[in-house]
Amino acid sequence: MKTIATCVEEILVSQPFLEDALTRNILNYSALAEELRDPISKMLRKPVKTGAIMMALRRYSPPKEMANKIKLNKALQNLGDxxxxxxxxxxxxxxxxxxxxxxxxxxxxxxxxxxxxxxxxxxxxxxxxxxxxxxxxxxxxxxxxxxxxxxxxxxxxxxxxxxxxxxxxxxxxxxxxxxxxxxxxxxxxxxxxxxxxxxxxxxxxxxxxxxxxxxxxx
Structure with missing residues (x-):
């Protein structure tokens, strides 16, 4: 069963730039929640409140694979010519x-x-x-x-x-x-x-x- 949180996650995963900006704290949560209200309402087939979406955004935690992140940073630092x-x-x-x-x-x-x-x-x-x-x-x-x-x-x-x-x-x-x-x-x-x-x-x-x-x- 879909929830507001799973809808938020689905949207962010499909838009990596948006997810990146969110994790870097350079987005206005209130404005983004308002922007997502209509698509999430359609996904859930019922009206949702902006405040609930905003709470889901603040709680959102992107998947973190620390081992891969360390490898990725090391690879970028060790790029060749x-x-x-x-x-x-x-x-x-x-x-x-x-x-x-x-x-x-x-x-x-x-x-x-x-x-x-x-x-x-x-x-x-x-x-x-x-x-x-x-x-x-x-x-x-x-x-x-x-x-x-x-x-x-x-x-x-x-x-x-x-x-x-x-x-x-x-x-x-x-x-x-x-x-x-x-x-x-x-x-x-x-x-x-x-x-x-x-x-x-x-x-x-x-x-x-x-x-x-x-x-x-x-």
């Missing part, structure tokens, strides 16, 4: 039987140049090619027979080295997404390997994004 690569272009192609051949042709021209930035990501229905813009003409030639659904130039990649135990830490990626969202930074693309995490942003926000990510280490 943060590198930035600019002058990148991103292509999105529909998957096809011949797409892999274009990928192999690309590998042939970059295999001896470690300075070229290149990623190829294959999804269920489409694939992404991210490459140094200097090779733009060659990429468009190799993929000439493929269906291109999107192209974006003037991109930069920020790559963060992750500690080896990162796969065992809940919420690590969320910290990056939350920090960037708080700064109002939109992500164009996300690419990751086991121990590296790369975000792709437009050039005009790369400095702001870099500062936000670097701030997580402090």
């Amino acid at each position: 943060i590198t930035v690569r600019s002058d990148l272009s991103d292509y999105t192609f529909k998957n096809s039987p011949s797409l892999i051949q274009a990928h192999l042709r690309t590998l042939e021209i970059i295999k001896n140049d470690p300075h070229i930035f290149y990623t190829f990501t294959r999804g269920v229905h489409e694939s992404n090619v991210l490459i140094t813009t200097a090779l733009k003409d060659q990429i468009e030639k190799f993929y000439d027979n493929e269906v291109c659904t999107a192209v974006q130039d003037h991109l930069s990649a920020i790559t963060i080295g992750l500690p080896k135990e990162n796969t065992k830490i809940a919420g690590l990626y969320y910290q990056f997404f939350k920090r960037l969202a708080w700064e109002g930074i939109s992500l164009y693309e996300v690419v990751s390997t086991t121990n590296e995490f790369t975000i792709l942003v437009e050039d005009d926000v790369v400095d702001k994004a870099f500062s936000a990510v670097k701030g997580l280490k402090n």
Whole structure:
């Protein structure tokens, strides 16, 4: 059976920014309770009083897993090098039987140049090619027979080295997404390997994004 407290918990869990602001005591309890009165009334199918919601908010205690929190803080403090690569272009192609051949042709021209930035990501229905813009003409030639659904130039990649135990830490990626969202930074693309995490942003926000990510280490 649902109660006001369980309704409050359900809403806060589904809106992590709201939960974060509440636990940091930077929200007006009275105003938030008033805002939640209608949705909670609908959830319970009966009218509820603002005072009861306010009491539930004050009593709310977010789930705390101390062991994971310690691991998370340690992982953030031990992030590896943060590198930035600019002058990148991103292509999105529909998957096809011949797409892999274009990928192999690309590998042939970059295999001896470690300075070229290149990623190829294959999804269920489409694939992404991210490459140094200097090779733009060659990429468009190799993929000439493929269906291109999107192209974006003037991109930069920020790559963060992750500690080896990162796969065992809940919420690590969320910290990056939350920090960037708080700064109002939109992500164009996300690419990751086991121990590296790369975000792709437009050039005009790369400095702001870099500062936000670097701030997580402090």
